[in-house]
Amino acid sequence: MCGIVGYIGHRKAYPIVLNGLKRLEYRGYDSAGIAIYDGNELKFSKTKGKVADLESKIEADISTQGTIAIGHTRWATHGVPNDVNSHPHFSNSGDLVIIHNGIIENYEPLKQELKNRGYTFQSDTDTEVLVNLIEDVQKKEGVKLGKAVQIALNQTIGAYAIAVFDRRKPNEIVVARLGSPLAIGVGDKEFFIASDASPFLEFTKNAIYLEDGEMAVVRTHKEMKVRKIHDDSLVDPYVQELQMNLEQIEKGGYDHFMLKEIYEQPDAIRDTFRGRMLVDQGLIKMAGVDDHIDKFLNAKRIIVVACGTSWHAGLVAEYVFEELARIPVEVEYASEFRYRNPVIDKDDVLIAISQSGETADTMAAI
Template sequence: MCGIIGYCGHRPAVPLVLEGLKRLEYRGYDSAGLAFLQLNKLEVIRSEGKLCNLEEKVAKTANTFAPISIGHTRWATHGLPVERNSHPHKSNNDALAIVHNGIIENFQEIKDELIQKGYVFHSDTDTEVLVNLVADELDSVLQINFGKKYVEIQQDMDEAFQKNPELYLPFLEQAFCSALQKAHGAYAVVVLSPLIPQHILAARLSAPLLLGIGIGEYFVASDVPAFLPYTRDVVFLDDREYVVLSAGAYAVKNIFTAEKLEKTVHHIPWDLQGAAKDGYKHFMLKEIMEQPKVLRDCLVGRLQDDRVCLPELDGLPVPGSIRIIACGTSYNAGLWSQYYLEQFAEIPVIVEIASEFRYRKPILKADELIVVISQSGETADTLGALRLCKEKGYPVVGICNVLGSSVAREASACLYTQAGPEISVASTKAMLSQMVLLLLLALYYGQRKNADCSHAKKLRAGILNELKALPEILEGALPVMRDKAKKFAYQYAYAKSFFYLGRGTAYSLALEGALKLKELSYIHAEGYATGEIKHGPIALIDPDFPTFALAFDDDNFNKVCSGILEIKSRQGNVIALLQEGTELENNDLWYIPQTKLPEFLALPAMQLFSYEMADYLGKDVDQPRNLAKSVTVE
């Protein structure tokens, strides 16, 4: 959830870490901080609020040219988002500073033990408990080997370093690993210490952390954009691994055995342009407008004539049923795909919320395929569901956007959405790319089941032709959509609540439209199946409670129109999103181009409406309050 970064190299580390934190701020922005060594002493600068507050404090610091630094931007879990709870946290004896993403579940038990030993705590965080646990383990190790605790050997440190700069490294490694073995839960941590002024230590368990490989410099971070200007060569750390970094080398080891591990270096295809605003006011707007390119990129290499090619799945049998598991926007994409999987693949589908699924005792069928969807590939509940299913022996297909993410590495097979970096907290192009892959999945299993059926072939070919035409259609429609979105956003900015209605494939989009409006503008919104509106919710309708209705040109069109008329007869105002060539008696009509796949146009339209509403109301579009991009804790 939080964003962390560490750097060892030849550049001034503090400005670089600040720059990296800017690129990680989508992961959390309640508070921020960094640590570095100055005259072999730990310096920690922290600030509540946005990163600009930290930058102001750093600007007043005399010397920030240290070659090693660690930083953190926070999404609060333990403790209020105030400065005393901000990271980095120091140990009582000033031997260590730590940044942490995750939750230490047994922190209270550890804290009670440390308090009995005389430790004092100044924050409400589990992270301060962890750094003092490492410090306590360090004192034990130092006493065994030197007969002194950290505070007693400080005076001799300079002389010791001149003789052997790495004298204390193995002892800090030992203490670090010992503490992590005692800490239960999830963590990505980076540690800085005067004991090892040329090194930093970092480790992960069930929280994202990766290593950037530069020339004479190394990085650790929660996500690639943190160091994208400097390198695209990456090592993905696995659970229960830690890394020792210096400016000249790195070593990845096992936390329990300290065995040195061989790791593969991956080259990330993203570039800095993809992680920049590129002239747009907000990342969200840029990412909405990128969706024609996303459509094209998703299809590259996956279509051959009138066939869908998903070689990642060729080794898996055709399932008898499919269970899709996801959270938030990814769940809405999965719910949307249920209609197409059942239509084209003729496979029954169940769609589950990951946080609910993993705490039930689900009954899975013997021939069931599990599909998990996560933009980041690190969503905690989705990963938990994946692991639960794999433990039971079921094949799991992951759909995600991030190369080398936990979902990608742990799933039986992975389909990458190839959407490029998505920086805005509110997900846009990620859902569109997930929908493309899920539609391809439906067509792929359909052709494997009834490859020789001429009617099925014709049906698939028709949908594929529609899909191929979509990028150009969407590219032409987006500017018009934005103008319409602005008009309706200004017109309905008075609203305190909104209904979103849809039927069939539009139902899941109604859920997503309501979610986006809530996330960005803080206007209460609810998505409903159109047929359900009369079963209670219609009681809320009045002139100040508007509705956004999706009325696609399909078999449900007349029924949706009837629902809209029921709302209007009760003085409800309606924005009706229609396809060209259809008609409806309503004041506020929004037409999108005619296609058999209208969802791929309706989704960006609703995203633009939410964006323009939030921007008009003066909200922080890219960083909505209380939210973070990737939910890596439960």
């Protein structure tokens, strides 16, 4: 899991992106980086470590002037956490720069194909493969950045939330989403891009949440366009008014976001049960009209498939369901389950839990 932030507009971009990364550091904190366009040059700085380490480094490395910038805070999946593997990543020409949350599962064959065409790679990441694939499409097809992103993404398998910038066309940022969250804050002749709304709440309450399989060309000189990635069809975006405030999303007095989330769990669980479940005499009854509710209520066995810390979450689920619902639960490693021919009855319910890093195994297990 990683956090991405971007800004294009009339304000100084650097402090907006930097503060946004600080708010998204709960999504990843082993490396961070920022790229800034100052009107002439595309400058960047990135480093292993936390956003505070980037802040110390960036102001010594480069000028922070500019009204367009993208930034990233990373939890490493492909490639160890070091300066080279940190985002942003550039294409071979240096014209394109990208930030990415997610996993491109077929990056290895794509990388080999690009190598055969003369591309070289500095990092071990799947993200550097993606940005060079976009550049290759631009060159071969002679298309603009937005179209190149769409064509390239239709060649990929995996999950992503991305923001791509082309220094040759410095009035737009192209964003896309599949399986990873992406919000666009809509201001007055300015736009904010982020993994959640926290980086831009003090600037605008209007936000568009891209749906899976959607992309947008965010630009200050023209109307923003949202399209479906698979067929390039136009989408009418829904702009919603956010009800959150900064106090709700900040650490709330806790030293770490993880501590905050731990102490908020009782309220979160109570809200969940109040909204979707009723607990009565030790039985959980699902409330709603979903087609799968009867299947869940009649389950003879629950199988939880997961990896990593998601597997540990499955162990907690095992305790809760067996204690309250008196339904037997089995928790399986997805990385082993995917290679088996498991015995699953029609009255069994399988629940998959995933996080960035283990998504491929979990999807294969399903």
